[in-house]
Amino acid sequence: MKSWTRREFGRSTGAMVLAGLGPRLAASESKARVVVVGGGIGGATAAKYLAVSAPTIEVTLVEPKPNYTTCFFSNLYLAGLCSLESLTHGYETLAQRYGINVIHDSVAAVDPVAKTVGLKSGPKLPYDRVVVAPGIAFNYEALAGYDEAATQVIPHAWNAGLQTQLLRRQLESMEDGGVFVLVAPPNPFRCPPAPYERASLVAYYFKQHKPRSRILILDAKDSFNAQDLFLDAWGRHYRGMIEWLPAQFTGGIKAIDVKERSVKTASETFKAAVANVIPPQMAGQFAQQNGLVDHSGWCPIDPITFESTLQPGIHVVGDASSAGDMPKSAFVANSQAKACAFAISAALTGSERQSSHLFNTCYTFLSPDDAVSNAISFKPAAGTIKIVDNFVSQVQESAENRHRAAREAQSWYSAFTRDTFG
Numbered sequence: 550m551k552s553w554t555r556r557e558f559g560r561s562t563g564a565m566v567l568a569g570l571g572p573r574l575a576a577s578e579s580k581a582r583v584v585v586v587g588g589g590i591g592g593a594t595a596a597k598y599l600a601v602s603a604p605t606i607e608v609t610l611v612e613p614k615p616n617y618t619t620c621f622f623s624n625l626y627l628a629g630l631c632s633l634e635s636l637t638h639g640y641e642t643l644a645q646r647y648g649i650n651v652i653h654d655s656v657a658a659v660d661p662v663a664k665t666v667g668l669k670s671g672p673k674l675p676y677d678r679v680v681v682a683p684g685i686a687f688n689y690e691a692l693a694g695y696d697e698a699a700t701q702v703i704p705h706a707w708n709a710g711l712q713t714q715l716l717r718r719q720l721e722s723m724e725d726g727g728v729f730v731l732v733a734p735p736n737p738f739r740c741p742p743a744p745y746e747r748a749s750l751v752a753y754y755f756k757q758h759k760p761r762s763r764i765l766i767l768d769a770k771d772s773f774n775a776q777d778l779f780l781d782a783w784g785r786h787y788r789g790m791i792e793w794l795p796a797q798f799t800g801g802i803k804a805i806d807v808k809e810r811s812v813k814t815a816s817e818t819f820k821a822a823v824a825n826v827i828p829p830q831m832a833g834q835f836a837q838q839n840g841l842v843d844h845s846g847w848c849p850i851d852p853i854t855f856e857s858t859l860q861p862g863i864h865v866v867g868d869a870s871s872a873g874d875m876p877k878s879a880f881v882a883n884s885q886a887k888a889c890a891f892a893i894s895a896a897l898t899g900s901e902r903q904s905s906h907l908f909n910t911c912y913t914f915l916s917p918d919d920a921v922s923n924a925i926s927f928k929p930a931a932g933t934i935k936i937v938d939n940f941v942s943q944v945q946e947s948a949e950n951r952h953r954a955a956r957e958a959q960s961w962y963s964a965f966t967r968d969t970f971g
């Protein structure tokens with residue numbers, strides 16, 4: 550009888566253990582892997598719907614922040630109508646209920662040849678597909694005098710969190726009778742109605758607390774989304790408080806003077822008590838640095854799968870994508886993410902692709918109990934994405950309809966954030 554040395558015994562039992570685990574290990578090694586870059590609305594929805602539609606895929610979500618604060622409803626926070634905590638969501642449910650690996654880090658780069666995603670802290674994650682949803686970046690070069698450092702004095706508050714808090718504090722400490730100057734960006738930008746919703750809700754706040762104060766909107770454009778609805782509401786709720794100056798009137802925004810807290814246009818310089826500059830926008834930095842962006846500053850995609858037309862195997866959803874008629878909204882990011890998740894799970898598991906509906910619903914507050922909505926249906930057509938059907942609130946609607954839309958908006962917020970974060 551052979552007497553076993555300790556080493557031989559170890560080798561032998563090790564082999565038996567491995568043989569016992571063989572099939573499972575092989576399965577896990579061959580598991581398809583998807584890495585999602587960015588845990589905002591687009592990324593979190595893509596991760597969740599990938600995990601739900603294809604449990605055999607290993608899904609990893611990389612997001613630097615421990616919590617996500619929604620831009621939607623952040624104008625209500627500025628008006629003092631909700632807390633920032635109520636707009637903040639964690640990633641625990643995505644990890645615990647859906648088995649997603651959530652890593653709090655930044656993705657530094659994608660290597661499409663080695664098929665790895667490099668984390669800022671060092672490790673590289675192998676992938677079969679990547680979903681990129683980094684949101685927007687600000688094109689500071691297009692606005693003289695305004696840069697990242699300036700945002701600490703004149704906030705943009707176009708990513709929710711500290712910036713929104715800063716703007717709220719400035720509004721609170723502003724003297725009654727001051728002018729709030731809001732610089733609205735050129736198209737395309739995140740959430741077309743949001744600058745004008747912000748003006749409406751800040752006017753509501755002034756009406757309650759600083760009734761002699763005024764709002765001046767200096768626009769980089771000559772018209773804006775749902776203009777008739779806003780102009781009507783400003784006349785009804787905030788007569789004489791909000792002035793909107795289009796680019797054709799001022800000659801366009803030329804520069805920001807941070808020290809003077811003023812905005813220089815071609816015709817005049819406007820001094821602010823509080824200023825809110827929303828700069829021109831482009832796809833998030835990560836997309837810029839990884840070859841996903843074309844001359845427009847946004848990411849061209851296949852309209853069915855949201856796969857980049859510049860980098861195969863990498864999909865882009867949310868604000869960073871260039872998606873035809875689809876506006877840059879949270880609802881759109883969520884809708885695109887589902888279409889993308891279904892396309893990836895079909896490609897990686899060989900299953901039939903579930904059809905998805907590209908849709909946008911948007912609620913906009915004119916005052917706390919006066920809200921308007923729109924609902925738009927889209928479909929891929931001729932290599933891009935086109936509107937097929939459209940509902941928009943009308944100027945002459947009854948007050949009851951508007952109250953109902955405001956109540957629906959609150960329910961929409963809860964249902965929508967649950968759909969995204971768990």
Ligand SMILES: Cc1cc2nc3c(=O)[nH]c(=O)nc-3n(C[C@H](O)[C@H](O)[C@H](O)COP(=O)(O)OP(=O)(O)OC[C@H]3O[C@@H](n4cnc5c(N)ncnc54)[C@H](O)[C@@H]3O)c2cc1C
Nearest residue numbers: 587589590591620621656683684740867868877878879880
């Ligand atoms: C004031 C305001 C009001 C709005 N109201 C509405 C509304 O009522 N309805 C609506 O539908 N939409 C609304 N929006 C628009 C909505 O917030 C955006 O369209 C939506 O957040 C876009 O989602 P996203 O996933 O593309 O980007 P984001 O939600 O911005 O998420 C991007 C994420 O990517 C992460 N990230 C970036 N780079 C990296 C990297 N290198 N590695 C890892 N992670 C990275 C970021 O940390 C961030 O969490 C509003 C926007 C604003 C500003």
